[in-house]
Amino acid sequence: MTEAAKKITKEELEEEFDDWDKRIFSTGCRDEQLRMNDCYYDNKDWRVCKKEAAAKPATASAASTENALSPDKSTPQASSLPLNESDPSRVDWSRSFHGLSQEAFPKEAAEVLLAPIDPQSVEIKPDGIVYMPEIWYRRTLNKAFGPGAWGLAPRGETIVTDKAVTREYALVAHGRLVSIARGEQDYFSKDGIPTASEGCKSNAMVRCCKDLGIASELWDPRFIREWKAKYGREAFVEHQVSKKRTKIWLRKGDSVQYPFKETTGAGARSVGP
Template sequence: MKRFISTTSLRVVSSLNKTNNKSIVGVFNRQFTNSNSLSGVSDGKNSYTSGFTNTLTNGNKGGNKVLFDDPKFYEENKYHGISKEPFDKEIADILLADLNPNDIEIKPDGLIYLPEIKYRRILNQAFGPGGWALKPFGPPVVEGKTLIRPYALYCMGRYVAESIGEQAYSDSTPFISFATATESAKSNALVRCCKDLGIGSSLWDPVFIRQWKSENATEKWFENSKTKERRLFWVLSNGLDNKLPYPWKESDFNQVPSTSSTSSSSSSSSPISQSSINQPQQETISYHQEEQNVSKITPEQDDLEDIDIDDVVPPQLKRYAGKTWRQLVADPKGLSYLQWASSSFDNAPKVKNQAMAILEFINKSEVSQ
């Protein structure tokens, strides 16, 4: 006779792909154990692999997608020790302690947050290393351009909370691997679960947010060095280096933009994405333009142009078409290819100069090491 955890089904809907009206529906109900996504459980197959494959291939046939493929997710003993008793006062004091204002960070859009590693340190301090753990319930699932995975947090052997972690990811995105995206989703789920323990609860308090911003952050103007677009972003005001990643640089709003074609550049510029702001500082390399191109440079510019190490290589370098300079340099055969390119392409001097600049950058890096 089947047993049900609850008669209530929790539906988690995501409108990640609005064009196709796709949605993700996770149902906390054991009657789904007979669905296609869990067919591997009853016939002796590997439930993890079978569930993962079917979730990706068959999930949208009926419009619904079952995310939680671990059969243990549907058993009541999963909730062992839930709300049995409060944790000791010593533990509670650590979990509920006020945050150090210097530990809090702010995103360019003004959202304040506590770095994920701080949550881990608080848990380790409260329960000790090994006294807490995140258990995944089901494999990672990619829907649209987002990777998601459900987790539950256990402390001292007791169920505490559960949440779904997410991370922007796509097969066509070269700067983040599937493994890195999965780890980021795990960290995201941990932060969400820690809210139930009261860790960093002030980060969601509007009064605290306004007070912290007034004392620790400020808004400054930044200019996109490529498009000359100007945006107002939040940064820390504690004197620490908090520059935004390339191509954004701090700008004086009262100054005239560095190019005369402000109107044309602003019309072609696109809004900055959140993922690009959160990426690590990018490396840039400067190279000299050929004489015939100098006349095209405005008086406000010099004879140098920046190469973004994460930009896609020119299409003339056919062997690495679609790849970035960073990927080319990381290839064992990339150095010899650059040497060939730097001595070729006389009919494409810009490509030749870029290859020479990358080679010079590599040589300088090796000397400095």
Template sequence: MTKEESQAQQKAEEEDDDEPDEWDKRIFSTGCAEENTKMTDCYFEKKDWRACASEVYILASPTPAITFTMFVPRRALFAAQRLPFARARPIADVTLQKPDEDVTQIAAPAKAGSTTSGPSNPYQPAPVAEKSLSESTPPKQEPLGSPRVWDGRHVDAPHEVDWEKSWFGIGSKPVTSEQNRVLARAINPDDVEVKPDGIVYLPEVKYRRRLNEAFGPMGWGMVNRGDVVVGTNIVTREYALIVNGRFVSQAQGVNNYFSAEGLPAAIEGCKSNALMRCCKDLGIASELWDPVFLRWFRKHYMEERWVEHVTTKKKRTFWYKKGLAEPVFPYKLV
């Protein structure tokens, strides 16, 4: 076979080859074969790619409109009830939905004698349905510690009351007349003690006995309302007096200490000091804060005596109850 015949046969095979090449496969796979054919034909006619591109763009058919369908989930309906713009139209009851149908296809049941027009103000609360809220929600529980009229009954779970913060039962019910007579009974002058600086006081055991007489043992108690605050030589802590499961009063207890070994006893003394101050609100030993009683008691039951320090020989005056002037070391009577 000559060279001319070989070239002619190769040319004939190329003309008869209708198999698509890689470029044709890529064009057909992207869906642009028709546009590519039009562009090629136009170029052979006009020899201008820009003119062909604008012509193909004009002749191209418009893209059909796409309709989007969104499924409304159930939680979106519940959230829509809280939006202002959603209150003007009724919301379909999700509980009426069947398993095989969309929630958007369910219409709200019509009620006889009721209007479906929403409120004029979009922020106005929507009318409450006829179904009572108590049927779907549990009854509202009163928070522990909130003031309310005392009905004589204790709380169902008293241990749930946080007495470090709660004011439960304060001022809700007065004591009985018998308890009032016990609490307001005048103190016996023989029970009153005197400090060397002239301050009169009632021992803390007298307050406890009066509370036991009025309310009975286990009918009252002291609870701390904070942590212990320790200073250089002073310790303090806040306490509250609880009677029959009700808050009565709170006070700051204070006591002195002089060494680290005496700190536990000083902390316990804070409780007694706070009890004495809390009992003022119950009227126990209220005479000790009455200036008239204090002047009368000092005149009839107290005396001032000179004492001397044994070591330094310094002299000063101390107050004692009459007939009970017994100085404690290192002091002695002059």
């Protein structure tokens, strides 16, 4: 391949090459990639192309490719937002840590964030985990910072497995990064993935709120034990479909909901995995 054939201009890059080619060229390994393609075309066997695969990009080649891919100020580029910490309106929250631990929030906001939770508002899951509804966290953030003055910025792509959705989010308030957490949410069918994505976002928000001290009692073992003793109860229940019996937690005064039916403790047995 001649040197003239190896040269590439910005105009050629825009007109002849797709996004995949552009990514290859941006690594500085364009020539090596072309040699590998030529080797495979001649031999139809990748195993004989080990030498080409192991080759490192030459400095001159990498430099020429970098120059060819350098943004032209006169041409708009479809690239990621550059980090510009001096201008909050141009901060790329998918990778920036702008404003983290810069200063404390005003006293008025801190009083809202650190206020003790009302035990009457605490909920409990059947497995005994105590929690506050996610809408309560949103109301607390709105009260502390004001509606529109906080938000959740994705920090990566959504990962969908066979059973769960997960994604990392950043909590931003008043133009400052507050916390980063990964949310997760299970789903049972593909139709439930959109709803699970929303649940994943809310889960990340709740985890981020821990760094602001919101509802910190829910992670205090002593508070949990005292709350359960005063406000919670255990009940033996039977599943109305499978007829399996087990024991669940619920608030005092709450009735057991379908598909469970409360039974007496006599003859009840715990259900194992």
